[in-house]
Amino acid sequence: MNRADLAPDAGARGRTASPDETERLAERLAASLRAGDVVVLRGPLGAGKTRFAAGIARGLGAAGRVKSPTFTLVHEHPGPVPLFHADLYRLEPADAERLGLEEMAERGVLVVEWGERLPPALRAEAIEVAIAIDSETARTLEASAAPGRGRALVEAFRAAAGDAR
Ligand SMILES: Nc1ncnc2c1ncn2[C@@H]1O[C@H](COP(=O)(O)OP(=O)(O)O)[C@@H](O)[C@H]1O
Numbered sequence: 001m002n003r004a005d006l007a008p009d010a011g012a013r014g015r016t017a018s019p020d021e022t023e024r025l026a027e028r029l030a031a032s033l034r035a036g037d038v039v040v041l042r043g044p045l046g047a048g049k050t051r052f053a054a055g056i057a058r059g060l061g062a063a064g065r066v067k068s069p070t071f072t073l074v075h076e077h078p079g080p081v082p083l084f085h086a087d088l089y090r091l092e093p094a095d096a097e098r099l100g101l102e103e104m105a106e107r108g109v110l111v112v113e114w115g116e117r118l119p120p121a122l123r124a125e126a127i128e129v130a131i132a133i134d135s136e137t138a139r140t141l142e143a144s145a146a147p148g149r150g151r152a153l154v155e156a157f158r159a160a161a162g163d164a165r
């Protein structure tokens, strides 16, 4: 059995010391992303979820500046692989089904802040990145996934983070 199939090793960890480092980690991960992939971002307000999404946009060559959505729950960034950036913080759980996220995830890469609120079918193949605030400028990022596509992306995250485990 591949070591990556065993639970204790199923995750990968990265540490960053600045917003730029977080963006660059995400940019390197983006090199492995393709249409159909789902990235779930977790962590408290100010953790760096939007900075991480901005790094993915840069890595994908997606157009437009990634910003925190105000009233729009999903922003589309056209590019070679379109990026759909969603922030479900204000979402009522019952409304999740109505956003058309499944269709977006088929057309491009779907990156979701507060992805705990994502319908389970979309979470199943996702890579989840949980960001913890260690200090004003330090963050710990933990990637995890169920076996399948998400697990392959965890290995890409491991390489992007320089995690040698
Ligand atoms: N290592 C780091 N990684 C990401 N953001 C950081 C880091 N250190 C400080 N920050 C700051 O934390 C804030 C993160 O904001 P944002 O990405 O909007 O968070 P979230 O989307 O999780 O609420 C920004 O002001 C950013 O400059």
Ligand SMILES: [Mg+2]
Pocket: 049, 050, 068, 087, 113
């Ligand atoms: Mg945000």
